[in-house]
Amino acid sequence: MRKLLFTSALLTSLFSYSQEEKTKDIEEVKMTKKVLQKKSDRLVFDVAASPIAKGNNAFDLLKETPLVSSTDDKNIKISGKSNAVIFINGRKSNMNADALESFLKSMPAENIAKIEVITVPGSEYHVESSDGIINIILKKKLTDGTNGNLRFGNTQAKRNSQNASASINFRKNKLAISSNFNSRNTFRDQQYTLKNGDANFNNTSVGYVRNNDLDLGGYVNVDYDLTEKQNIGLSYNSWYSETKDAQSNLLNTLLYRDDNNVTKTTYNRAVNNMNARDFNNSINLNYEAKLDDKGSKINLNAAYLNFTKAQQNINVTTITDVLGNNISEVGKFRQEIPQNIDNLSTTLDFTKVIKNFTLSTGGNFNKTKTDNDTYLERFHYPSQSYIKDINQSNHFVYDEKIGGIYANAEKNFGEKFSAKVGARLEFTDSYGEILNTNINVKRNNTNLLPTVNLNYTINKNNSLSYAFTSRVKRPSFWEINPERVYLTEINYIQNNPFVKASSAYNQELMYMYKNSYFLQISDSYTKDATTQVPLQRTIKNSDGENVKELRYIRTNYGSENNFSVNLGMNKNFFNQIWTANYVLGLQVNSFKGTVDTDPITGEKFAPFHADGSMTTPFLQLSNNIRLSSKKDWFLGINYFYLGKQRIDLGILDPISSLDFSVKKIWNDFTFAVDFRDVLNTNWITINSIQTDGNYNYIDQNQYNRRFNLSITYNFGNKKLKKARNIDGAADEIKNRTGN
Structure with a gap:
């Protein structure tokens, strides 16, 4: 069911900010403190100098950070990037997306000193081609003691969802422990209208997809100071998710011409019920040694990660009348989709600072094994029993080894100019096969990935920066598992073990004026870009009728270029x-490519052309208003508009959202009420019409209009220094599990 969210990556926001200078008078000496600074490779937002931090949590504060936004109150986005990777004190967080969301919403903004936004990450970062980085720098206090917070939330959309979390931090002398536990009971509903066909055939599917997820997760970080300059740390992360009675229910109307050119109409209903459970557990051991007081250090990590998933689907097709009333059951199958991922990873990073020159080098190695044994059996009505479908069952195993080394050099040439150059050399050795077949894929690749960052301060009011990076984006493990997720018997999503890694080349030019205004020009070119390509062909169904089969096949389709101002x-x-x-x-947004073949079976389809380009306007307005002199009442008014745009699947109609929020701070409590998508305009509609007349239409209502209520209570010593957040060696692999 989760793979049915076609548009999760479409709402990458272009939200960007800058911030004015703030002055202080200290002992009659006037000093200027910059809230926003542009360094060679990052934008630094000084939270302590901003009026928006008080009473916020980390998630809400990030949404008020320059270049950062969230359109769904779940995923954080960076301008021009499809994903934001969260770092804490320079180390990548060890949590999956759901746990990270809960963690950020439970962290008081008062604990944060600065937020760094890295739109074009350097070669030292293990991130994918379309990733940007947000580095949260926590305030440093040496006081021993205990503190924490409790948070409760309730969301009303079509159905009601609840969440709760608890965080506790402890420090005593050389020992520091931080922990978090969170739970959610989430209902996700979607309403669909799907259409595909040509001049001789039309299939219209109308219905819903609904999920009920119970999520439990948490982490424990333990950090011990061996000496003043040496630390050892252990972190454990765990996440459990259970989906109960998820269902897609689509009423299908088929309008077609038979062999005698007579127009006919038939009706059927396809119902797919799904239950699933998945576990994500990882443990990481870290050692860090500071070599001097200038920032020189060495960092070592070793990690193990295990991800397991069990999923069962039962699909039933029933002939209906024009009103959707069931007449007779004509098809049924059940599907088991297990997945297991094991990973061992190590990393080594070394940094040496010599006056105005910084040299950093290091490397990483990880070994991953995935095992996916998909089993499908169809119901045989004469014998009233299930029989295995050999063509739709497969046992796919995949082994991957990735090694990488990097080197960076950074230098400040006086107060006006700084430069950072580097390169990363990556080695990939992988082999996958569908057991008991001749279908296999083997890759042995080497990639050299250079990066450049330049920053020039013209004067105190004007600055200019340029960045270039090249990256490789490897497919997620679920993308290469050759399973099928069925909407109907002839309309389904199919993954692909032959998906190749994409190569991306990113450039950005930024001009800033008085730390309050900015002009950002960026361009990203992707080679071997991937998507779920909708392929259609005419086949005969079990009744001998000519119907259009539609496969959303995950595959490489060509090239993509995204330019923005x-x-x-x-x-x-x-x-x-x-x-x-x-x-x-x-x-x-510009796309170029053609796909006409199923990469697994070799079957031919009508060509799908991704060729096209379109210019799209974007507007984002965010307002935070303090309503009281005591700084305990706040009003938020936010609006975004994204015009009609070209995407890889076709044309996405305009979307927009108007949001209101009210926040009340009372002692250690924070009460917040949010109204999202008040006008109910955050609604996805995609059209694709090919030159041969084949068309595909998606109308998706995710019920983004919702009401949120949250209560947060902070307790304990507010000046407590937290345990180090440890950069996990397996973090990149965890991101590719898709969980």
């Missing part, structure tokens, strides 16, 4: 009562 502003008005973050942008 954003003009933004962040300013405070009326003595910081009103904080306004605005951006106006244009993006040009």
Whole structure:
């Protein structure tokens, strides 16, 4: 069911900000403190100098950070990037997406000193081609003691969902422990209208997809100071998710011409019921030694990760009348889709600082084994028993080894100019096969990936920066598992073990004025880009009728180029009562490629052409208004609009959202009420029409209009220094599990 969210990556926001200078008078000496600074490879947001931190949690604070936004109150996005990887104190977080969301929403913003936004990561970072980085720097206090917080939330969309979390931090002398436990009971509903066909055939599917997920997760980080300059740490992360009675229910209307050219209409209903459980557990051992007081250090990691998933689908097709009333059952199958991923990983990083020169080098190695034994059996009505479908069952195993080394050099040439150059050399050796067949895939690749960052401060009011990076994006493990997820018997999603890694080349030019205004120009070119390509062909069904089979096949389709220009502003008005973050942008998305073959079976389909280009306007308005002199009441008014745009699947119609929020701070409690998508305009509609007349249409309502209520209670010593957040050696692999 989760793979049915076609548009999760479509709403990458272009939200960008900058922030004005703030002055302080200290002993009659006037000092200027920059809330926003542009360094050679990152934008630094000084939270302590911003009026928006008080009473917020880390997630809400990130949404108010320059270049960062969230359109669904779940995923954090960076301008021009499809994904934001969260780092804590320079180390990648060890949590999956659901656990990370809960963690950020339970972290008080008052614990944060700075937020660094790295739109074009250097070669030292183990991230994918379309990833940006957000590095959260926590305040450093040496006080011993205990603190924590409790958070309770309730969300009303079509159905009601609940969540709760608890975090506790402890420090005593050389020992520090941080822990978190969170749980959620989430209902996700979607309403679909799907259409595909040509001049002689039309299939219209109308219905819903609904999920009920119970999630339990948490982590424990233990950090011990061996000496003043040496630390050892152990982290354990665990996440359990259970999906109960998820269902897709689609009423299908088939309009076609038979062999005698007579127009006929038939009706059927396809119902797919799914239950699933998955576990994600990882453990990481870390050693860090500071070599001097200038920032020189060495960091070692060793990690083990295990991900297991069990999923069962039962699909039933029934002939109906025009009103959708069932007449007779004509098809039924059940499907087992297990998955197991084991990974061992190590990393080594070394940094040496010599005056204004910094040299960093290191490497990583990981070994991953995946095992996916998909089993499908169809119901045989004469014998009233299930019989295995050999063509739709497969046992796919995949072994992968990845090694990489990197080197960076960074130097400040006076106060005006700084530069950082580097390169990463990656080695990939992988082999996958469907057991008992001749279908296999073997790869042995070497990639050299250079990076460049330049920053020039023209004067105190003007600065200019340029960045270039090349990256490899490897497919997630679920993408290469050759399973099928059925909407109907002739309309389904199919993954692909032959998906190749994509190569991306990213450039960015940024001009800033008075730390309040910015102009950002970026371009990203992707070779061997991937998507779920909709392939169609005419076949005969079991009744001898001519119907259109539609396969959404995960595969490489060609090249993609995304160019964007954003003009933004962040300013405070009326003595910081009103904080306004605005951006106006244009993006040009271009696609080129053709797919006409199932990469697994070799079957031919009508060609799908991804060729096309379109210019799209974008507007983001974010307002935070302090309603009281005590700084305990706040009002938020936010709006975004994304015009009609070209995507790989076709044309996405305009989307927008108007949101309101009210926040009340009372002692150690924070009460927040949010109204999302008030006008119910955050709705996905995609059209694709090919030159041969084949068309595909998706109308998807994810019920984004919702009401959120949350209560957060902070307790204990607010000046407590937290345990180190340890960069896990298996973090990159965990991201590719898709969980």
